[in-house]
Amino acid sequence: MSRRTPKFSTPLPRTPPGPVRIYDTLREKVVPLEPLVPPRVGMFVCGLTPYKPSHIGHARTFVFFDTVARFLAQEGYHVFYVQNVTDIDDKILRVAAEERVDFSVVAERNFAQYLRDMDRLGVRSVNLYARCTDYLPEILEQIQELVDREMAYAAGGDVYFDVSRFPRFGALSKQRKEDLQPGARVEVDPRKRSPEDFALWKSAKEGEPRWESPWGPGRPGWHIEDTAITVNVLGPRYDIHGGGTELKFPHHEAEIAQAESATGESPLASIWMHAGVLTMQGEKMSKSLGNVLDLSSALSQVAPDVLRFFLLSGLYRSPLEFAGTASFEEAERAYRTLERPYRRGEELWREAREDGGPTLPEEVKAGSRRTVDRMVEALRADFNIREATAALYGWSREVGARWASVEPRRRADLDVELAPYRFARDVLGYFSVGTYAPPAAPGDLLKALVEDLLKVRQRARERGDFGEADRIREELADLGIRVEDSPRGPSWRLERGGT
RNA sequence: GCCGAGGUGGCAGAAUGGUUAAUGCGACGGACUGCAGAUCCGUUUCUUGGGGGUUCGAUUCCCUCCCUCGGCUCCA
Known part of the structure; x- marks a missing residue:
């Protein structure tokens, strides 16, 4: 497949080629996407730690990056999208201990639930979910590399990254080392040489799961799995790194420090994308704050397609406020005013005659094309989904009047009129995700x-x-x-x- | 304290150095309908947090103040 070849089942008007422009946190500006090996795009997004069921804040990030992957594929790129799964960490161990089960039981249960929820939300672009515990050899290899290069040191069975050896630490989050407040929220481990050092390997405590290592039995630190995975799956450098904005510091800084130190190559990712947080009553929705709405509860209150629509409303970089049921109700009304004409159009398409070419006036065909162009342009401009959706509302007004009549139609005409909707369906995932339970299956x-x-x-x-x-x-x-x-x-x- | 992102109509939420500041929801009026719904047409409201500056012109650039959110080693 060459670039710019639409992936659609029905022909779509061609949009003139143009670069996709994305805001890069590291450079603090919008930059064109220039893949290292076109048309391939390697994309990594920080996944979750499945110690609890995931909530709609997580879903916001993952639904958004699903849309990114879909759009890039639509633009003709061959996207390989990797997400990690932190299936071993302190919190999982804590839950496992409470339940008196193996840590993997907790991790796998929540991860399976996550996959089901993502499936219901139409997230289907991830090519590889990489579990931390499946990459122990790669992790150990990378730690060894860092120790060999004297970028890391062992201390009492732990291994720490020596941040003083990596001057660029803080470049992503624009933090200067001297401005940081060590211990502001988390206790400083006394075994570290310096408070900003972070663990690559944690020695196993009594009764904890353990893997053998040159530094003694233990388990990986939080940050190392991501770079061990990406270096091995995507290479020492790749195109897009995504994640929630709260991961910028320290997690993404740690990733840069580890990977660039271990491979000697830079930059790790050409573009760093950060999705804004979902807030509730002005505060970040967070598992640790407890102000969460689980995905499964959310999906019992609101249809998956409406939830997806809601999560995609607003700019991805800005916080999105969830005001409870009122948000869902408003999203529902807004979404249904797009969905109704789409369903109507598809119904007309099924009833329409198959023979003959389009008979629509030129200005209608041009209008359809302009609408798709406007949507594509909006998405190329740092994924402005809101603007793309606004274009679709405009188009809905145009087809609304025509589709009210009962005249016989041709499929070729409807293909033209439906093109903007089908674009939204394929790229944004509108209209294609599950709606309320029995859609219409009366006996x-x-x-x-x-x-x-x-x-x-x-x-x-x-x-x-x-x-x-x-x-x-x-x-x-x-x-x-x-x-x-x-x-x-x-x-x-x-x-x-x-x- | 430091770093970053923001403060736009009743609500949600875009955009731009320059005609009447999108779009949606809501509300109101009209068309259509026996009525309702759907659909279409129209109206409604913001001068863009406060102050100052740059400019022929700023909501958009700069300075300052106020406020909100995120981060400062648990976090999508």
């Missing part, structure tokens, strides 16, 4: 009964007995069956949570 018996009732109602309407007609409609509504009249006759569907 045959129910179907027959409802259709019969609607015939009775139609006869009542025809003889002007609107009282009876409305009564039938209301009674059906009470049963969760929604009836709507249109020039094409009545239609009905099961409401959310309906029969």
Whole structure:
């Protein structure tokens, strides 16, 4: 596949080539994406530590980077997207100890749940989920390399990275060593030579899981797995590193220090992307603060497609405020006003004639193309999803009037009119993610009964007995069956949570 | 204290050194409908946190003050 080849099942208007521009935290400006080995793009995003079920704050980051990967693929890049899974760490051990089970039970249970939730949200672009515990040889090798180069030192079974040997430490987060407040939030380990040093290897305490190492039995520190994984999977340098903004310091600084010291190559990642946090009542949603909404609870309150839409609203770099149910309700209304015309268009497409070419006026075809162009341009400008969505709203107004009529249509025309929606579907994941439970799977018996009732109602309407007609409609509504009249006759569907 | 990101209409939330500051939600009016819904059309509200500066012109650039959020070794 060459660059710029659309991946769509239906032809999409060609958008003129142009670079994707992304804000790079390290350089503090928007820079063009220039892959090291075009058209390949290597992308790594810091994954989660599955010690608890994940929440909608995590989902924001991962839904966003899923969209990044989808868009880059749409732009013709061959994306390889890696996410790590920190399946061994202090908190997992703590939970495992409480439950009296092996740490892997806790990690695998929560990770499996995470995968199910991500699947429901339409996150499907990750090519490799790399578990820390699957990379012990690579981790040990990288630590050894750092020790050999005297960038790290062993101390009582632990191994620490010597930050004083890496002057660029702090470049990403713009922190100067002297400005840091050691111990501001976390106790300083007395075995470190300097407070800013960080652990590469932690010696095993009594009863803890352990792996053998030249420094004694223990387990990897928090930061080392990511670079051991990326150096081996993506190489010493790669194109995009993503993660939540709160990981900038110290985690991403540590990654840079480790990888660049171990490989001697720089920069580790060409572009550092940071997704803003999800806040709740003005505070970061955080597992440790406890102000979290678990993904599974969220998905019991709101349809997955609406949740995805909500998480993608707003600029990815800014904080996104979650105001509880009100946020979901507003997102739902906003999303459905896009979804309704899309569904209508696809329905018309299914009913349309297959033969013949497009008959739409040129300005309609141009309008469709302009809309897609505007969406592509918005996404190329540092993933402005909001602007891309605004373009789709504009297009919805245009097709809304045409699609209200009952004239017969051609598929070729509808392909043109649907192109902007299909772009949103494929790239942003709108309209393609699960909606409320039974989408419309009424049994045959129910179907027959409802259709019969609607015939009775139609006869009542025809003889002007609107009282009876409305009564039938209301009674059906009470049963969760929604009836709507249109020039094409009545239609009905099961409401959310309906029969 | 230090670093970073922000403060835009009733709400959410974009954008730009220069015509009337997107878009959505809400509200109001109209068309369509027996009614409702959906759809379409129109209206509604901000002069862009306070102050100062640069400029022919700033919401957009600079300075300063106030406030919010994130980070300063648990965190997506």
